[in-house]
Amino acid sequence: MAATMGLVSSSSLVAAGAAVVRRTGKFTLRYRPYTLELKHVFTIAAGSRSTTPVVLTELEYDGIIGYGEASMPPYLGESHSSVLAFLDKVNLAGFDDPFLTDDILQYVDGVDSANPAAKASVDIALHDLLGKLMKQPWYRIWGYDPGLTPNTSYTIGIDKADVVRQKVREAEPYKILKVKLGLDTDKMMIETIREVTDKPLCVDVNQGWKIKETALEMAHWLAERGVVFIEQPMPKEQVDDNAWLTERCPLPTIGDEAVQRLPDVRKAYGVYSGINIKLMKCTGLREAHKMAELARALEMKVMLGCMTETSCAISAAAQLSPVVDWADLDGALLIGNDVFKGMDVQDGKVILPESPGIGVTKL
Structure with a gap:
């Protein structure tokens, strides 16, 4: 199930586990909520949990797709809804060249003062995309x-x-x-x-x-x-x-x-x-x-x-x-x-x- 930006709200997408597909200039950004299930209940000094919400992203350019992810354990203060809302605001139409990494990621960082995991989901997808374009792993x-x-x-x-x-x-x-x-x-x-x-x-x-x-x-x-x-x-x-x-x-x-x-x-x-x-x-x-x-x-x-x-x-x-x-x-x-x-x-x-x-x- 896919949704074009503006037709379905982020809260509805969380409930349905649906994907957003947004074409902005030469880039296509896709993202969808997902919930990780832990094998054991995970307990630390701050509390316990058995699941972790994540958002899975894809960034496509010239037919090549890079994969990314945002993971949001409770103490970070992010959620499915906040990450989806952040990604809704990301517009890469001003960039024609994916190799302008600093420019692109400085722009993404400036979209909002918080949301580090949401920003990481774009950063990881961009690095994966660039490595594939260069045909080399990042290490x-x-x-x-x-x-x-x-x-x-x-x-x-x-x-x-x-x-x-x-x-x-x-x-x-x-x-x-x-x-x-x-x-x-x-x-x-x-x-x-x-x-x-x-x-x-x-x-x-x-x-x-x-x-x-x-x-x-x-x-x-x-x-x-x-x-x-x-x-x-x-x-x-x-x-x-x-x-x-x-x-x-x-x-x-x-x-x-x-x-x-x-x-x-x-x-x-x-x-x-x-x-x-x-x-x-x-x-x-x-x-x-x-x-x-x-x-x-x-x-x-x-x-x-x-x-x-x-x-x-x-x-x-x-x-x-x-x-x-x-x-x-x-x-x-x-x-x-x-x-x-x-x-x-x-x-x-x-x-x-x-x-x-x-x-x-x-x-």
């Missing part, structure tokens, strides 16, 4: 060695001990596990996982710790149990407390909620040991690439993360993976209804597709 265009990709972590959400053990066993192929913390069950989570495996762990507190002294005590406890870094230990607003912790912490600290877009990288310098780059926070590949380069120039650690996403957005992010310290690209592995095939994981390691663009095909 080659950037000059990255695909042999240098890291292992990806596999996320274990907060849960009861028996479910945690089950999740750890399901994660057997992965070399490093990412554990969600931030509640009063933190030690139980780690101790339960250590009953099953001695693999390296990283932890994501999602701003759940509030007191710096308690956070430091917990960091030492975690270091003794094979944890390699701590992601967003305290609320992002507690800048001085996070800096205090980083200065004394036996483990690297990674800013996530505190680091959304490019200007935040410099603000994070001295507050965290490194940053977590996510396409849905930073509006897509164009800005993610700049963030990685700036963080490296500042000698900060770089983590590449994701939301719950299809293999479309995951494969797009993976193009940057050869130049990061850690990857957390398991978003598509946590869902049961992916609609793309792209980046692979073999023996825990990110394997980049050789296909042009972001390297995905529709299932």
